Amino acid sequence: MDLDLLIGIFPQVLLDGITLGFMYALIALGYTMVYGVLEFINFAHSEIFILGSFVGVEVLLGLQARGAMETWSPFLLVLVALLVGMLASGLLAAGVERVAYRPLRHAPRLIPLISAIGVSFFLQDAIRLFESLWRNSFNLVYPSMDAMNERFELTPTIDISVKSLVVIGASLLMLWGLYTLVNRTKIGKAIRAVAEDQAAASLMGINVNRMISLTFLIGGAMGGGAGVLFGVQYSLINPYTGFIPGLKAFTAAVLGGIGNIPGAMLGGLVLGILEAFAASYLSLLTGGAFGAEYKDILAFSILILILIFRPKGLLGEVVRERA
Amino acid sequence: MRTFRFRHALSALAVVVTVAALALPVAQPVDAQSKGTIKIASQSPLSGGQAALGEGIKLGAQLAVEKLKGNLEKMGYKVEFVPFDDQAKPDVGTANAKNIISDKDIMAVIGHLNSGVAIPSSEVYKEVGVVMISPANTNPVVTDRGYPNINRVCGRDDVQGVVGSEFAHGTMKVKSAAIVHDKTQYGQSIAEFFKADAEKKGIKVVAFEGTEEKSNFDAILTPIKAKNPDVIYFGGIYDQAAPFFKQAREKGIKAKFMGPDGMDSSDLTKIAGKAVVGMNYTSAAGPASALPKAKAFVDEYKKKFSKNPEPYAAEAYDAATIAIKAIEEAAKKGKVTREDVATAVRHTKLSGITGDIAFDAKGDRLKAQYFVLTVVSDDPAKWGDNKIIKQLTIAPPAAKK
Numbered sequence: 001m002d003l004d005l006l007i008g009i010f011p012q013v014l015l016d017g018i019t020l021g022f023m024y025a026l027i028a029l030g031y032t033m034v035y036g037v038l039e040f041i042n043f044a045h046s047e048i049f050i051l052g053s054f055v056g057v058e059v060l061l062g063l064q065a066r067g068a069m070e071t072w073s074p075f076l077l078v079l080v081a082l083l084v085g086m087l088a089s090g091l092l093a094a095g096v097e098r099v100a101y102r103p104l105r106h107a108p109r110l111i112p113l114i115s116a117i118g119v120s121f122f123l124q125d126a127i128r129l130f131e132s133l134w135r136n137s138f139n140l141v142y143p144s145m146d147a148m149n150e151r152f153e154l155t156p157t158i159d160i161s162v163k164s165l166v167v168i169g170a171s172l173l174m175l176w177g178l179y180t181l182v183n184r185t186k187i188g189k190a191i192r193a194v195a196e197d198q199a200a201a202s203l204m205g206i207n208v209n210r211m212i213s214l215t216f217l218i219g220g221a222m223g224g225g226a227g228v229l230f231g232v233q234y235s236l237i238n239p240y241t242g243f244i245p246g247l248k249a250f251t252a253a254v255l256g257g258i259g260n261i262p263g264a265m266l267g268g269l270v271l272g273i274l275e276a277f278a279a280s281y282l283s284l285l286t287g288g289a290f291g292a293e294y295k296d297i298l299a300f301s302i303l304i305l306i307l308i309f310r311p312k313g314l315l316g317e318v319v320r321e322r323a
Numbered sequence: 324m325r326t327f328r329f330r331h332a333l334s335a336l337a338v339v340v341t342v343a344a345l346a347l348p349v350a351q352p353v354d355a356q357s358k359g360t361i362k363i364a365s366q367s368p369l370s371g372g373q374a375a376l377g378e379g380i381k382l383g384a385q386l387a388v389e390k391l392k393g394n395l396e397k398m399g400y401k402v403e404f405v406p407f408d409d410q411a412k413p414d415v416g417t418a419n420a421k422n423i424i425s426d427k428d429i430m431a432v433i434g435h436l437n438s439g440v441a442i443p444s445s446e447v448y449k450e451v452g453v454v455m456i457s458p459a460n461t462n463p464v465v466t467d468r469g470y471p472n473i474n475r476v477c478g479r480d481d482v483q484g485v486v487g488s489e490f491a492h493g494t495m496k497v498k499s500a501a502i503v504h505d506k507t508q509y510g511q512s513i514a515e516f517f518k519a520d521a522e523k524k525g526i527k528v529v530a531f532e533g534t535e536e537k538s539n540f541d542a543i544l545t546p547i548k549a550k551n552p553d554v555i556y557f558g559g560i561y562d563q564a565a566p567f568f569k570q571a572r573e574k575g576i577k578a579k580f581m582g583p584d585g586m587d588s589s590d591l592t593k594i595a596g597k598a599v600v601g602m603n604y605t606s607a608a609g610p611a612s613a614l615p616k617a618k619a620f621v622d623e624y625k626k627k628f629s630k631n632p633e634p635y636a637a638e639a640y641d642a643a644t645i646a647i648k649a650i651e652e653a654a655k656k657g658k659v660t661r662e663d664v665a666t667a668v669r670h671t672k673l674s675g676i677t678g679d680i681a682f683d684a685k686g687d688r689l690k691a692q693y694f695v696l697t698v699v700s701d702d703p704a705k706w707g708d709n710k711i712i713k714q715l716t717i718a719p720p721a722a723k724k
Contacts, residue, residue: 005546005549005550008549009545009546009548009549012545012548012549013542013545016541016542016545019541020539020541139562139594141593141594144569144573149573151574159575161573161574230538233539234538234539234566234570235538235566235569235570235594236537236538236562236565236566238372241537241538275542276541279542279543280542280543280545280546283530283532283546284546288531291532291533291534292533292534292543293506293532293533293534295542
């Protein structure tokens, strides 16, 4: 076992894990906000995430076709893709709620859950159908931007790429924005009121349906933003790519304490870092007996342990407020 | 009691009617001149990340069937080509295979692309002895089981892996290698063949990892970067290798890249762009431009489908040609049976567009060809211009007794 190597790559793995963790955190917000308000798991959220990614790549490819790649700053390009992707995903999430969940709001718990799974499959294949007709291929690649791939060398073995910084920076900004919106504005107060007691909130003159739509819009927009950042970071996407990150983000939301916004952020980061370390270190520590493919075993074993001792998640009991 | 009996009779009647309805199309006499229909099937991924190669196999086989069906039609048979989409998934491939064996008109299967799909599917073909001629399955197991109906017109991974490691050692002069594979029967086994021979030649293997990950390779790349190998070998298919290599370059890894014939698709450069320019890959199917006899095929393919033939399209064309010749042979004896076709395929000798083809006792191609190529451009349209650095003709290893 190579101790120098283990220590040498530690900061790099940590950076990889943080980048991945922020991505999970952004997706996890969509699950946790909806759960906070409706106590319902929106299993279509992974497709809302990947739709953002597809809209982002379409925006970038469209701009590329008009020659914007050469003239625009890459940061502006990513910003435009990010905003359009967020808007599209947010609207889709609100639309899905209107069509598939609202009519079932008073049905037994399992019914909207099944509806969500149905929406999830529907969206996967709808995206596939559309892209197949439109581009004749549903595996799309984010155009590479050289400025995004530049790297800052911290030491000879450790460096961080501009796009990882963009991912981390954009995630922090979005998380901060959301936190402010929920905790410091009147709209946020109304959303929290609906989360606490729908009937009482409506008696206080809050339009419950509108607040629920807004929750889906915001959660969806966060997911869509994560989708664009995912594409910028890892480049290849297809309509089924969303499933695994979606599942991991759901796990992160539960880990942090579902319904709890800071919890989702923390859960995402913890899971991302655990996964990165498991994948990079397992084969080094076991001398190749367990490879990187066993990363999920380690990450999820730790997760199970945490949930045994803290069934409400990391922040589930400390902070009582729900989004 | 009476009603019961009445119902009983009614349901019995229903069963009879249904059975008759089902049996009718089969029993229906065909028109006087026709002796029946002969179908040739293809199985390859027509959707999903590997569809580019899979479609090439389908179109290559289709071209051969359309061009060469004349003789059989003169004999009075109707000839049809039926493409199946195996989605590069073993479960879909075997489900299709069950449909294929239950359609008695299907006399031959051209497929698959993935060894991991071909091996379980061929177990199904074996049940009824319908012949499979593979244009692309390089895993040794495909023919090593010694089934009389399974053949291939391409090379084998135990040879291809060694061709790769020999090139890495002899020509590229690498001292250390990191090996990554996709955990499929194809990718893992060729990676192991490469590894075994590389170690024998004194190349230090610093990492050997399997992964099913499709998008985020950070965690595998970070340790590889720290170990700084001379070459990274990816045993797998381009849809996974392309983002892997792209991210490796973006991470600042300077190693040279290598891979087996799974890299051989224009989609590799479409996804990875300039990251893979200069990369070497081995192949058991040369680019059509390297095959002197394939020029007419390339022109015809382009004219008909308005795109360049992907790798294995020419092999699929030859495979389908053999199938048709063998069916003609069997038809001369009278009624065409699957057994006769399978026997005839094993004995067919063809001067095909990919060279001379004959099979050994296991169904391996005698004198299969192996190539080492270099990616020359990041433009997917120029994939066919990839330079051949080495071309070898090697006989398959003798069957282990």
